Amino acid sequence: MLPLLDQTIDQLQEWFAERTLPRYRAAQVWGWLFEKRASQFDEMTDLSKALRGRLAEEFQIWTTRVEAHPIAADGTEKLLLGLGDGNRIECVLLRDGKQNRTVCISTQVGCAMGCVFCASGLDGVARNLTTGEILEELLHLARLLPAEERINHIVVMGMGEPLANLDRLLPALAIASSPQGLGISARRITISTVGIPKAIRRLADENHQYHLAVSLHAPDDELRSRLVPTNRKVGIAAILEAADYYFEKTGRRPTYEYVLLGGLNDQPEQAHKLASLLAGRPALINVIPYNPVAGLPYETPPSFATARFVQILEQAGLTIAVRYRKGDRIDAACGQLRRSHA
Numbered sequence: 300m301l302p303l304l305d306q307t308i309d310q311l312q313e314w315f316a317e318r319t320l321p322r323y324r325a326a327q328v329w330g331w332l333f334e335k336r337a338s339q340f341d342e343m344t345d346l347s348k349a350l351r352g353r354l355a356e357e358f359q360i361w362t363t364r365v366e367a368h369p370i371a372a373d374g375t376e377k378l379l380l381g382l383g384d385g386n387r388i389e390c391v392l393l394r395d396g397k398q399n400r401t402v403c404i405s406t407q408v409g410c411a412m413g414c415v416f417c418a419s420g421l422d423g424v425a426r427n428l429t430t431g432e433i434l435e436e437l438l439h440l441a442r443l444l445p446a447e448e449r450i451n452h453i454v455v456m457g458m459g460e461p462l463a464n465l466d467r468l469l470p471a472l473a474i475a476s477s478p479q480g481l482g483i484s485a486r487r488i489t490i491s492t493v494g495i496p497k498a499i500r501r502l503a504d505e506n507h508q509y510h511l512a513v514s515l516h517a518p519d520d521e522l523r524s525r526l527v528p529t530n531r532k533v534g535i536a537a538i539l540e541a542a543d544y545y546f547e548k549t550g551r552r553p554t555y556e557y558v559l560l561g562g563l564n565d566q567p568e569q570a571h572k573l574a575s576l577l578a579g580r581p582a583l584i585n586v587i588p589y590n591p592v593a594g595l596p597y598e599t600p601p602s603f604a605t606a607r608f609v610q611i612l613e614q615a616g617l618t619i620a621v622r623y624r625k626g627d628r629i630d631a632a633c634g635q636l637r638r639s640h641a
């Protein structure tokens with residue numbers, strides 16, 4: 300059977316046309332999945348029973364299944380999804396106030412980037428997710444919400460390096476942002492990357508309106524190459540140039556993510572270096588105090604070190620926000636839940 304969500308709407312229309320059925324049926328099926336959150340063809344009651352049967356014979360809506368679903372006291376929900384080949388991935392629903400419903404999705408099984416403080420990269424990368432699997436993450440998460448609530452932000456910040464799987468991610472985001480899909484504005488979709496200049500330039504040249512978040516984590520190549528090993532081949536300068544180019548082409552100001560690791564990258568001289576690196580650039584900075592991961596030796600910085608770091612950046616005139624990880628006690632850091640179930 301074909302995974303339904305790996306079909307584009309055009310391909311699905313073609314499927315109907317080849318059977319001398321109206322092409323608009325494809326939009327109806329899509330509407331049932333994304334708008335009405337149906338989970339099986341039998342729920343699609345404006346299609347005839349015979350047609351529902353034919354669809355069910357040829358297409359599989361779900362190739363993934365929920366294997367674990369922990370919920371944190373703050374309302375954050377995490378899903379561990381089992382894939383058809385036995386691999387597992389994670390995705391998260393975050394609630395902020397009455398309005399904001401943000402989901403964080405994965406793009407690969409594991410990750411090849413090897414950031415030393417991250418559970419997702421500990422075992423390397425197994426494979427890219429398909430477009431359908433990425434969309435299934437969104438649908439599973441949407442189904443956690445009551446009917447009157449909608450996902451309104453997507454952050455592509457879960458397991459994997461999104462820019463290493465752009466060919467499958469972009470079609471999924473195109474559906475997520477289209478009116479026939481989830482209808483989430485591209486400007487409310489954030490793609491996070493450790494920095495692959497060529498892929499950032501591709502996003503810029505294709506003039507996507509997605510928000511770009513670059514995970515920097517260090518103000519110089521020596522330290523960054525220790526924390527994010529792929530930096531050895533790339534270097535901060537090339538990443539910043541590509542991010543500047545993204546701004547020039549799209550008008551969208553990049554965010555720089557800086558996970559603050561106690562005693563390692565949270566010192567005043569590092570804050571000063573970061574300030575001079577980003578001075579004059581279009582940049583928002585997110586400082587994220589580290590969430591400890593079992594088995595890894597990194598620590599949350601003391602709150603005075605976070606405050607000092609932030610103050611130095613603010614005094615340099617940079618726009619900065621401190622973000623705290625949500626979902627405490629549900630293995631909130633990316634990759635932790637998957638490891639605890641391995």
Ligand code: SF4
Pocket residue numbers: 410411412413414417418419420457458459460493633
């Ligand atoms: S932090 Fe992101 S890029 Fe780095 S290893 Fe983890 S999942 Fe990969």
